[in-house]
Amino acid sequence: MNTTLPGYVEVAVIGGGPAGAVAARMLAQLGVTVALLEAGQHHPLVGETLPPAVRPVLDRLGLRATVEAEGYLPSVGSWSAWGDAEPWGRDFIYSYFGHGWHLDRRRFDALLREAARAAGARLVTGASVMASAPLAGGGFSLALADGREITARIVLDASGRGASFARQRGVRRQTLDRMVALVGHVVRRAGADEEPAASLVEATAEGWWYSAPLPQDRLVVVFMTDSDIAREIGTSTEGWLDRLSAAPHTGARALRYGAGLAGPPVIVPAASGRLERFGDVDWLAIGDAAATRDPLSSEGILIAMESGLDAAEAAARALRGVRDALPAAAERREAGWREYLALHDQYYDMEQRWPDARFWQRRRSRTLQAAE
Template sequence: MTTRTTVAIAGGGPAGTACAVALGRLGIPVTLVEMSTGSGNPLGESLASSATPLFHALGVFAAVMATHPLPCHGNRSSWGGEALEEHDFLRDPHGPGWHLDRPAFNAALLGAAAAAGADCRLGTRVRSVQRDGSGWRISLAGPAGAETLLAELVVDAAGRPARIARLLGAVRVAFDRLVGAVATLEPRAAPLRDSFTLVEARPEGWWYSALLPDGRLAAAFFTDPDLLAARAAWTAAGWTALLDDSGGTRERVVAGGYVLANLPSIAPAGNTCLQPAAGDGWLAVGDAAAAYDPLSSHGIGSALAGGRNAAAAIALHLAGDPAALPAYADRIAAGYARYLKLWLTYYAQERRWPEAPFWRRRQAHPDGEW
């Protein structure tokens, strides 16, 4: 079977769905292809309050609130010193941040994309992308079998691998090799009511933890893959030993009687950027275009904003503006360069372990070269 669309989006995460919502509201036909069936990763994610205006701009605020996110009232960090510093959101004009049930959140965004007119193909994989005249011939494999999708423009929104963009000639450039050992913990006592996120620097890397809406705790240890800590973090025993060596992170785990609910999973978390982020008849968005260290809190909020920006560039391109896609790629590159300078500045604040490889690597490159 062969179908036609104007824009084909590969990837149904926040960036891809935000792009689909924005395009659909402009009346531009969109087909969104997502390999998963909507169950997603069980781990949650925290959003800064600045995401709330984006929810309203995309018209998804009610749908997101229907997933019952847990309000996040601030952040605590032990960074550059042992003492915990606290930043609350009481005076934030946008209100609290949010701890998400990520599968429910993803499903809400997919529903919003469908409501905006997108043809959402779940459980469907992109097998190949080939030029077809001035457009694209995309081979799909889904629940109904093989099919062909013809599109004028292709969007790679399928995350860090950026497989489609790289097939079309783009290059993925990594600035560092940070990985996260991520796990969920279940309470054996009354769950914590402390909805602050916690970041804690350690000699081998740093910890992040936050409550999930169902009372579980999400925790991740970030380090470099060649360090002993990373190899230890692959196992439950090694991950727990690293946790026991922490301060505030261990204290909140003990306070809630939390125990590991699953083996830690290792995921790439470093800074990477696609060069270029757009080309003739295609662009990348979200992590496919530029992926950031989780310390930056650039995750979902940036993905939503990036999806809207990509839709605006696509609309201009389809209207005949030849500079729209090159300008989009230039903005991605410039924004990533600005971000790296801020990222290096933040890591430079932690000076307690100057000889530790993890910190030395991040403090030896003031010019932004890794």
């Protein structure tokens, strides 16, 4: 692995998650000099499912065969007890793209970073960007925590929810809700029947549950709720199991599969939110740095990868003199956010079983509120 920090690159990508790694690989494939600055901090990772629609993205990156060779667990469908007590959904056997995958996220993210390095991107680990400053002739100077510096004509901020570079530019973050995820991993019981490799979503009065099998003989079981409700539950196994008892389908799945939790539940931020603006003529926020969406869609990784591709192509055009290339990409993010808000309201309006529960009241759409 090359950890030497160059003095100058055409594009610096801050953050080595899916958005940043995909952008760096694509830029390198386009012949752009690029550094992928990976801080190396290991935060809990919740998104573990790649939907079938990721295949065209993998094809554009030249990575479909690489991902298929990893032996990830095929994702064969998605089911929801949402708006009704009985689950409904679809099998991916009917999908045009075939099945998706349930991932080992750390392994998958490392695969994407290595793919960027193999394409020619300079992968610099332990590179935490602490400060940045615009240069008189255009571009930015980036100061790392260890005292090193790098300059770049364009910066792509893929630093996650913290959006560190955008915040250094004075851009604030707007939050839509207070969602958090209480994440538990159920260890597979010896002799347990093989659990269907499908995701399951189940609504309850205080939030909703997500579960899916993982390649490591574990079932991830996540309770999505608001931070104030989560504080009342706490992170004890007992409180988490008490809420699980209100989700009959998810609870039954965990009992069939498991021999207990691998450890106490972990709370992970999951709020929807966005930056006030997504970029300028010489920088662009991508992935979670730009916007975070409700995990209900189960497409967070795909959206991050798509944003990385789009940003790379926009940055390459900007380097060729197309001044509005990055602002146009920012406008595409604005349009995507508007579409997301409409879908968010549509999905939450489907669930009407607990109209007086605070979790669901907070998610009543503007359309329903105006009708009253």
